[in-house]
Amino acid sequence: MVLRQYNLLFSHSSALALWACFAQLVDLKIWNCDALVYWPEKVFQPLVSLRTLQVWYCKKLTGRTQEASEQSAPPERSGLLPRLESLLIDECASLVEVPNLPASLKALFIWNCRNLESIVFGQQEDTPSLIAGSSSETKAFTAVPKLSSPANHSFIPCLESLKISNCRGLAEVANLPPSIKTLKISGCGNLPSLSGQLDALQTLVIDDCRGLKSLESCLGRLPSLEALHLYSCSSLQSLPNGPQAYPSVFDLALV
CATH class of the missing domain: 3.80.10 (Leucine-rich repeat, LRR (right-handed beta-alpha superhelix))
Incomplete structure (x- = not known):
């Protein structure tokens, strides 16, 4: 409709x-x-x-x-x-x-x-809870999901693709869900950083984000990253480093 x-x-x-x-x-x-x-x-x-x-x-x-x-x-x-x-x-x-x-x-x-100005995702917190009636030999803990949601935003466990373009006033993208596989951000000149643990990320494209200074708090080890494209990010000062930082990358463009 x-x-x-x-x-x-x-x-x-x-x-x-x-x-x-x-x-x-x-x-x-x-x-x-x-x-x-x-x-x-x-x-x-x-x-x-x-x-x-x-x-x-x-x-x-x-x-x-x-x-x-x-x-x-x-x-x-x-x-x-x-x-x-x-x-x-x-x-x-x-x-x-x-x-x-x-x-x-x-x-x-x-x-x-x-x-x-901001896109803030909620976070999922696992709180251990003792199963009632269990013996000392079979005590077990189960994770009880708890939502901690800035601005009342929920945790989004299925989000796989996030694309943000030409949001000139955007100054914060926080708590990116770990399920994201494709992340593309372009034309967001006021964005200084990203945050989140993106273990499933396969494709990262950032274009014309001239205020972006660091990706350290976002990318972690990037075990699944296959394509990394960074264009016109003149203020970018650091990327995750080390021998295991990009174990799966086969498509790399830094311009």
């Missing part, structure tokens, strides 16, 4: 009843909808089958939720868009916050959002 300059579905009081008819919708594209200011959680609630979402040229979209703007503690939103696999946000000039993302997401593309 494509919605182009169709604001009624986001602004009319009776629109929620219509959205309830789209439970089987798989692909949604939203273009030029000025009524889209907050991330429309109530609208998206019925979209339990949605797999692909694209938001283009919604110049007033901030990415925030209306609830977050009205109270200090936003509600739990983990059940929203439970099957979403791909999200693209492009040419949304007012975007200041990446929306809370579902755990099912595999691909995230953020392009041409000049006022976006």
Whole structure:
């Protein structure tokens, strides 16, 4: 379904009843909808089958939720868009916050959002918990996932592809999920560094990020990295080094 300059579905009081008819919708594209200011959680609630979402040229979209703007503690939103696999946000000039993302997401593309300053992913913390009733010989521990989420962002265990382009105000990309296989960042001149443990990373492309100084806190040993392309990163001062830093790289371009 494509919605182009169709604001009624986001602004009319009776629109929620219509959205309830789209439970089987798989692909949604939203273009030029000025009524889209907050991330429309109530609208998206019925979209339990949605797999692909694209938001283009919604110049007033901030990415925030209306609830977050009205109270200090936003509600739990983990059940929203439970099957979403791909999200693209492009040419949304007012975007200041990446929306809370579902755990099912595999691909995230953020392009041409000049006022976006940070992308911070949540972290998963494993807290040991003793299994009740076990004997001293068979004591065992099980990892209980706990979410530590800056800006209320969830841990995204399935994210494999992240592409960020022409977000000139971007100054922070933090807690990159370890599941990422492809990371491409271009035209983000204010970005000084990245952080995260990218053990599954296969392709890294960074282009025209002139403020980038270091990748040490992000890349680790890079056991799976196959392609490394760095272009026009004039401030880059260091890369991970050592004999085991790039054991699988066969495609290297440093310009």
